[in-house]
Amino acid sequence: MSENRRKRQDALKAVYGSLYTEVSRLVWEADPIRLIAIGAPDDDYDPEVSTLFPRLREAKSPDDVQWIVHEEFVHWFGAETAGPATHYTGVSEDIWEAWNKFRPNARFNASPDRQQRPR
Numbered sequence: 001m002s003e004n005r006r007k008r009q010d011a012l013k014a015v016y017g018s019l020y021t022e023v024s025r026l027v028w029e030a031d032p033i034r035l036i037a038i039g040a041p042d043d044d045y046d047p048e049v050s051t052l053f054p055r056l057r058e059a060k061s062p063d064d065v066q067w068i069v070h071e072e073f074v075h076w077f078g079a080e081t082a083g084p085a086t087h088y089t090g091v092s093e094d095i096w097e098a099w100n101k102f103r104p105n106a107r108f109n110a111s112p113d114r115q116q117r118p119r
Contacts, residue, residue: 009050016053019102023095024049030091032073033081048076056099065099066092 013020027045031037035044051072059065066088073082 005047005050009046012050012053016102019098020049020053022098023052026091026094026098030088030094032069032088032091033077033083048072051075052095056095059096059099062089062093062096065096068092069095 024043024046027049028036028042036042052068055068055072056065059068066085069088069092070082070085073088076082
């Protein structure tokens with residue numbers, strides 16, 4: 001992992017704290033592209049999780065989270081490997097729930113470093 005990517009992850013972990021850990025766990029448990037199942041390290045989804053956080057603020061529903069999560073996995077792994085958006089329904093609902101538990105207490109100033117894509 002590059003030093004810049006590691007610094008970015010560390011900054012997100014500092015801003016989001018336990019929410020980062022929770023979302024990472026949720027994605028790990030869902031294992032949407034079966035990396036963990038084939039023996040990848042437990043933190044193998046952390047780069048993808050890190051790209052979700054700057055975009056979660058734009059989400060207004062679990063469907064929006066699903067769109068964001070699927071889009072990031074397509075970005076990282078390609079459409080064929082990522083599979084259909086419907087494959088991300090469960091983990092997206094769980095992320096939405098965790099995000100909403102966190103959001104009332106949130107004070108985050110992390111600026112997105114990925115451009116938002118038009119729908």
